[in-house]
Amino acid sequence: MLQFITHRTERYDELQGAEEALRGGCRWIQLRMKDAAAEEIERVALALRARCSAYGARLILDDHVELVEKTGADGVHLGRNDMAPDRARGILGPSRIIGGTANTFADIERLAACGVDYIGLGPFRFTLTKKNLSPVLGLEGYRRIMAQCRERGIAIPVVAIGGIEKSDVEAVMACGVHGIALSGTLLRAADMQSETREIIERIKQDSNTEKLWQI
Numbered sequence: 001m002l003q004f005i006t007h008r009t010e011r012y013d014e015l016q017g018a019e020e021a022l023r024g025g026c027r028w029i030q031l032r033m034k035d036a037a038a039e040e041i042e043r044v045a046l047a048l049r050a051r052c053s054a055y056g057a058r059l060i061l062d063d064h065v066e067l068v069e070k071t072g073a074d075g076v077h078l079g080r081n082d083m084a085p086d087r088a089r090g091i092l093g094p095s096r097i098i099g100g101t102a103n104t105f106a107d108i109e110r111l112a113a114c115g116v117d118y119i120g121l122g123p124f125r126f127t128l129t130k131k132n133l134s135p136v137l138g139l140e141g142y143r144r145i146m147a148q149c150r151e152r153g154i155a156i157p158v159v160a161i162g163g164i165e166k167s168d169v170e171a172v173m174a175c176g177v178h179g180i181a182l183s184g185t186l187l188r189a190a191d192m193q194s195e196t197r198e199i200i201e202r203i204k205q206d207s208n209t210e211k212l213w214q215i
Helices: 014-023 038-055 065-071 085-092 105-114 138-152 166-173 192-204 207-213
Strands: 002-005 028-031 058-062 075-078 097-102 118-121 158-161 179-182
Touching: 002 014, 002 158, 002 192, 014 028, 014 038, 014 192, 028 038, 038 058, 038 065, 058 065, 058 097, 065 075, 065 085, 075 085, 085 097, 085 105, 097 105, 105 118, 105 138, 138 158, 138 166, 166 179, 166 192, 179 192
Parallel strands: 002 028, 002 179, 028 058, 058 075, 075 097, 097 118, 118 158, 158 179
Antiparallel strands: none
């Protein structure tokens, strides 16, 4: 599965970028507006909820647990410095999706114990779309961590994130992850819709991606 993470650029604001991704076939949007006020995030999330519903897509909010119910979002993604996932679960209940960010296998073990639904593991390489970047993993890092997950019987879906380009998709998926999250790669494309379609086709070649649809 492809997850698109919003990011404001000179060409697109968050809604415009998400609309292009949706038109290209993406069915999982994460609204990330790190430096925006909660009121602005709520306004954009309400508009994006309507667009995601029209396309049958999931909408995940970055960080703002308190806005999930108010905006009708499907869930929340929590960074390493955000609210603890088990606390968020207590607020949101069992039906909402909760994702968590990991950089190490220890992070994954902690998140699994907290009951997250999926994990965003990264970064794959250096990226300008995220501040306070954790150490890059590369292909070897993904292979090692996914092998550790199998050895320990941790079956939570893992999404690779952070500086991934179209040419990386097959190699990253071959490491055993279940999906890929992209932002800048799509937003920089000359034709964002066609780029989204092509990347989705590359991801679909790996059967692991079906696991994310079951969330």
